[in-house]
Amino acid sequence: xxxxxxxxxxxxxxxxxxxxxxxxxxxxxxxxxxxxxxxxxxxxxxxxxxxxxxxxxxxxxxxxxxxxxxxxxxxxxxxxxxxxxxxxxxxxxxxxxxxxxxxxxxxxxxxxxxxxxxxxxxxxxxxxxxxxxxxxxxxxxxxxxxxxxxxxxxxxxxxxxxxxxxxxxxxxxxxxxxxxxxxxxxxxxxxxxxxxxxxxx
Amino acid sequence: xxxxxxxxxxxxxxxxxxxxxxxxxxxxxxxxxxxxxxxxxxxxxxxxxxxxxxxxxxxxxxxxxxxxxxxxxxxxxxxxxxxxxxxxxxxxxxxxxxxxxxxxxxxxxxxxxxxxxxxxxxxxxxxxxxxxxxxxxxxxxxxxxxxxxxxxxxxxxxxxxxxxxxxxxxxxxxxxxxxxxxxxxxxxxxxxxxxxxxxxx
Numbered sequence: 001x002x003x004x005x006x007x008x009x010x011x012x013x014x015x016x017x018x019x020x021x022x023x024x025x026x027x028x029x030x031x032x033x034x035x036x037x038x039x040x041x042x043x044x045x046x047x048x049x050x051x052x053x054x055x056x057x058x059x060x061x062x063x064x065x066x067x068x069x070x071x072x073x074x075x076x077x078x079x080x081x082x083x084x085x086x087x088x089x090x091x092x093x094x095x096x097x098x099x100x101x102x103x104x105x106x107x108x109x110x111x112x113x114x115x116x117x118x119x120x121x122x123x124x125x126x127x128x129x130x131x132x133x134x135x136x137x138x139x140x141x142x143x144x145x146x147x148x149x150x151x152x153x154x155x156x157x158x159x160x161x162x163x164x165x166x167x168x169x170x171x172x173x174x175x176x177x178x179x180x181x182x183x184x185x186x187x188x189x190x191x192x193x194x195x196x197x198x199x200x201x
Numbered sequence: 202x203x204x205x206x207x208x209x210x211x212x213x214x215x216x217x218x219x220x221x222x223x224x225x226x227x228x229x230x231x232x233x234x235x236x237x238x239x240x241x242x243x244x245x246x247x248x249x250x251x252x253x254x255x256x257x258x259x260x261x262x263x264x265x266x267x268x269x270x271x272x273x274x275x276x277x278x279x280x281x282x283x284x285x286x287x288x289x290x291x292x293x294x295x296x297x298x299x300x301x302x303x304x305x306x307x308x309x310x311x312x313x314x315x316x317x318x319x320x321x322x323x324x325x326x327x328x329x330x331x332x333x334x335x336x337x338x339x340x341x342x343x344x345x346x347x348x349x350x351x352x353x354x355x356x357x358x359x360x361x362x363x364x365x366x367x368x369x370x371x372x373x374x375x376x377x378x379x380x381x382x383x384x385x386x387x388x389x390x391x392x393x394x395x396x397x398x399x400x401x402x
């Protein structure tokens with residue numbers, strides 16, 4: 001379970017997409033949200049867009065691994081698909097904020113790898129946030145405040161990278177994933193391999 | 202501090218050389234040994250070849266980070282050069298066995314990243330050990346026994362990789378190193394960067 005968090009505008013979504021395109025063993029966890037789709041967003045791919053009522057039901061039934069309210073909208077991670085992916089041996093990528101990360105950390109502990117992506121500078125972040133033409137100015141201002149809040153939680157993550165160059169950040173995340181997969185504590189079945197190896201010596 | 206351990210013949214030395222050739226930020230820790238040089242080995246590069254008396258003096262003066270006796274010969278890691286490299290901000294690579302790894306772990310704790318390299322099969326290991334024409338048969342037999350002993354300590358390492366393909370193992374070690382460098386706990390100076398970033402928002 002790989003969590004990517006960052007302030008909006010630091011490049012997290014692009015990095016997620018690139019990772020999913022290059023790594024065949026990881027699948028994105030699709031969040032549910034009560035906010036309306038933005039132009040170009042596809043239901044079931046970018047988010048599952050649901051009503052506030054449906055969200056409340058899922059939450060009350062314990063079907064959400066984490067959830068949060070951001071700007072009057074609810075966001076959450078449905079538990080079922082994640083459990084299915086993990087039990088079939090796949091890795092799962094989460095594009096969630098610090099609140100969600102804290103909630104999943106409490107539930108999943110050491111199984112989780114948490115990566116925080118920082119923008120290279122305040123001006124770079126501001127530029128990227130302003131470029132999203134579809135958002136009204138007050139939403140941009142709100143995002144800047146939220147960015148500062150999000151950044152204040154960087155020290156709750158296992159890995160931190162500064163996204164100066166997309167290519168290099170890409171490689172960094174792939175390296176983290178590759179390294180984590182080589183951790184002894186994740187290498188189920190290796191005991192049998194070593195036993196077999198030693199019986200042949 | 203990156204430790205690479207493996208039974209003799211699993212490809213550790215080749216992997217070390219490749220890592221040193223491709224990663225400009227890591228330097229090999231050169232061990233001292235009382236065994237005579239093998240053909241082609243260079244004093245001060247492969248090992249520092251010293252007398253048993255000199256070894257005893259270094260050990261008694263506390264100048265060795267770890268030491269071990271293997272087949273009547275002594276091996277050790279001099280502390281001075283390692284401290285110099287670390288304080289100049291460089292990473293240090295150690296090509297040592299499980300005994301040395303245990304000793305350095307006790308002294309260095311979380312600063313150490315321990316990687317164990319396993320051979321893909323018993324027959325592959327046997328083949329590689331027999332190919333070293335310069336060693337007499339009883340030394341090869343002794344190496345096989347030592348290999349089995351070394352392998353039994355695989356679970357004391359942070360990462361474990363099966364060296365099936367040199368290229369892929371190479372990439373695996375580079376990924377581990379890159380990922381470890383991105384760990385929050387190693388990113389000194391990042392607090393200042395984040396403070397500066399937030400002051401601009």
